[in-house]
Amino acid sequence: MITEVRPSGPDETNAGVRIGALVPLSRPGWAEAGRHLLAGMELAVREVNDAGGIEGRPLELVVRDTAADPHRAAAAVDELARLGVAALAGEYHSVVARAAAGRADALGLPFLCSSAVLDALTEQPTPWVARLAPAQSHGWRIYADLLLAAGHRRIAVASQPSVYWASGVRILRDHLAPRGGTVIEVDMRESTPESVCDALVEGHATALLLLVGHPEPAVSLVRSVRRDPRLAEILIGAPAGQPELASWATSLGDDGAAVPFLRYLPERLGPLGTRVGTALRERLAEAPSFVAFEGYDTVLVLAEVLRSHGTDRAGIADAWASVQVEGTRGRIRFSRTPDIGVWQWVWAPVQVVDRDPARPDRFRVLRSVACGPPRRVGPSRARA
Structure with missing residues (x-):
């Protein structure tokens, strides 16, 4: 039509x-x-x-x-x-x-x-x-640098089959490995939210990145991780930007806060x-x-x-x-x-932001790049 x-x-x-x-x-x-x-x-x-x-x-x-x-x-x-x-x-x-x-x-x-x-x-x-x-490689490297600056070296990715997600995993691995970072891939075709939590604990991961569709399985993964006492200190991230739109906050409420993602605004x-x-x-x-x-x-x-x-x-x-x-x-x-x-x-402005836990309807800018090398806005407030 x-x-x-x-x-x-x-x-x-x-x-x-x-x-x-x-x-x-x-x-x-x-x-x-x-x-x-x-x-x-x-x-x-x-x-x-x-x-x-x-x-x-x-x-x-x-x-x-x-x-x-x-x-x-x-x-x-x-x-x-x-x-x-x-x-x-x-x-x-x-x-x-x-x-x-x-x-x-x-x-x-x-x-x-x-x-x-x-x-x-x-x-x-x-x-x-x-x-x-x-380009994905530009934005996701900026995102990876934020993880490194916040002290994350063992980073798990929950991913689904897709050219886009596979490209993201490759960018993260290639950027993090020379800087002492490790990417632990969890295949969502063979995993449940509960088994992902177990894998995070077994792999000693300090961050989980959601390379999956929204609302599912992203929403279920966030809820499971937030409710697992073993993972109280883990960072959940979503570089592809799922938390940007209102449906994320509607689905997850406070659980959807403090999940850094990429957006392209000055x-x-x-x-x-x-x-x-x-x-x-x-x-x-x-x-x-x-x-x-x-x-x-x-x-x-x-x-x-x-x-x-x-x-x-x-x-x-x-x-x-x-x-x-x-x-x-x-x-x-x-x-x-x-x-x-x-x-x-080359290039649109890039930000890494999250929803403020005190006001999930508001965003906090964690890093902002207009042009040239990445620049942090104040101290990183991503959860360690």
């Missing part, structure tokens, strides 16, 4: 400029993240059209629900290409974005990926794909980010996550490309090298980065 967003524009008699939007809006996708991503894109579309559209033509979104299914996403790319969209935007799940990026590359269809972080977004370098989110939003944050809060009826800002910035970049280079697909792809846009979280420009085959914003 096509969902077209057509905010009133200055010249509705002209054919609109279409962008295909890939968003997880139903299970087993993380629909809450998809809702935030789409809200950001919709807000930006409305503002672009209020400001005159693309050379007097309204900008439109043609939305497809990927439901976290790579095959469904690839089929959606084929359909959107036939419908004549100028470019693709969006997607939250890395494995799904990888399937969409591969198909977009094969079809010669520009794709600006909003939120997926998997380093190998395509199997080979491509001129057609660009990405706003930082320490302080500038004037644009502050204004957009206010508008997104009104649209979502809750605090916007970083994913909503990624959605807004995606459309902001594409609108600038469409204005400056037109709607020809090859021209859009050529624009990645030269476009510069002041986004909600900093100045966005793309470049080629070693070992990453797509045009990459």
Whole structure:
């Protein structure tokens, strides 16, 4: 089903400029993240059209629900290409974005990926794909450094089968091992929450990282660990960002606090980010996550490309090298980065944060990186 967003524009008699939007809006996708991503894109579309559209033509979104299914996403790319969209935007799940990026590359269809972080977004370098989110290796190394600074050397990971989770384990192991850290992998295909607790005790782990789906088995794992008196001092972490959205706090309450995760926001939003944050809060009826800002910035970049280079697909792809846009979280420009085959914003701001045990609806910034080497914000408050 096509969902077209057509905010009133200055010249509705002209054919609109279409962008295909890939968003997880139903299970087993993380629909809450998809809702935030789409809200950001919709807000930006409305503002672009209020400001005159693309050379007097309204900008439109043609939305497809990927439901976290790579095959469904690839089929959606084929359909959107036939419908004549100028470019693709969006997607939250890395494995799904990888399937969409591969198909977009094969079809010669520009794709600006909003939120997926998997380093190998395509199997080979491509001129057609660009990405706003930082690469997984960049963010997860920052996260690993926080663990080391807090004194963690024996780190367990509860993981499920996935290219994304396997990549995360590899990044952590490669970064921690030379610095004296050990990664103990617990395969969730063969484990229960109770047996994970036993493995943590037997392995003398001081931290458990959740490389699993949300709500399950993540919620059950957190509850089991929190209730096990043998594990009262263990740190629970979720580098992929599960605690960012409100459903985490709703499901876990106080148990969901003090679980560090990655998000891609600056320490302080500038004037644009502050204004957009206010508008997104009104649209979502809750605090916007970083994913909503990624959605807004995606459309902001594409609108600038469409204005400056037109709607020809090859021209859009050529624009990645030269476009510069002041986004909600900093100045966005793309470049080629070693070992990453797509045009990459190097880098979006990175934070490691957790929910404050005293106020689980509030976040504490444990580490913040704008550009250059990681910088800690005050003493680390991650639980040792």
